[in-house]
Amino acid sequence: MITSLAVLMLVDSGAISVHDKVSKYWPEFATNGKEDVEIRHLLSHTSGVAGWDDKITMDEVCDVGPSTAKLAQQAPWWKPGTASAYHAWNFGHLLGEIVRRVTGLSLKQFVAERIAGPLGADFQIGVLEKDWSRISNFIPTPASAATADIKHGPLFLRAIGNPIPSPEMGKSLGWRNGEIGASNGYGNAYALNTILSTITLAGYEDVDKRKHLLSKPTVDLIFEEQSSGIDLAIGVPIRFGIGFALRGDGDSWVDDWLPAGRVAYWGGSGGSLGIMDIDRRATITYAMNKRSNSLIGNTASRAYIGAIYEALGVNVE
Incomplete structure (x- = not known):
């Protein structure tokens, strides 16, 4: 979610366009059938590069330079732009490289200097050693239930199961020092809300000027549908816009617990969730350690979301 915001900020400033080819900024990417992949394809999980061809370890994923270079040499797993497959591990590698090539800043630096810092949000990509004592350790899912309710698309193992996460990975130095924009953001629900509300409230004059990270036209881009159908990794129907998934029209798996309208969302493994309800000026975030x-x-999280909408008098059925 934060990685998407970072790239949308570059779009908003005019530094890039979502319709630019990735190779305009990253020439090495234009190989093996990826010559026409656009920024919007990366932002919508439709690039065809949803993971690594070869088996990869978590330590190798944390070594962002070499693991990103490997992605540039691969062929897409499907025709880019025709379907989605959740880029669970490499979303930040791909888009972080765009940020680095355009700004000269790493994704971690960009988030610290241009998003979290100005907003006073307690959020980091990776985590500084001085903050390690504040990390809340995950309580893992019991092994017997670890995948009980997770649906599998045909690319699940390639996109999400490579590498295989472990309960101990969050304690490794590589992970804590790493820059995995898809998965090793550190913060809390309040920090996420502070950041994501800049999307929900974009364009409103009564909003603190520090929150003006995006203009309304850029937020409108989020709602330009890029794909709608069964995600090839997760195996459920998802409607993707640019940077985020969208509430559908009865054809998306979230439609029975999110209200109709301009609602964007995404989440993370284990249950975390962020919702930007543009129509109701509501930002809902949920983060947990269990x-x-x-x-x-x-x-x-769904019960929490339901209670909030009930309090607002919003019908989600």
């Missing part, structure tokens, strides 16, 4: 057997949202 993991569930869910890739995006869980029973607790």
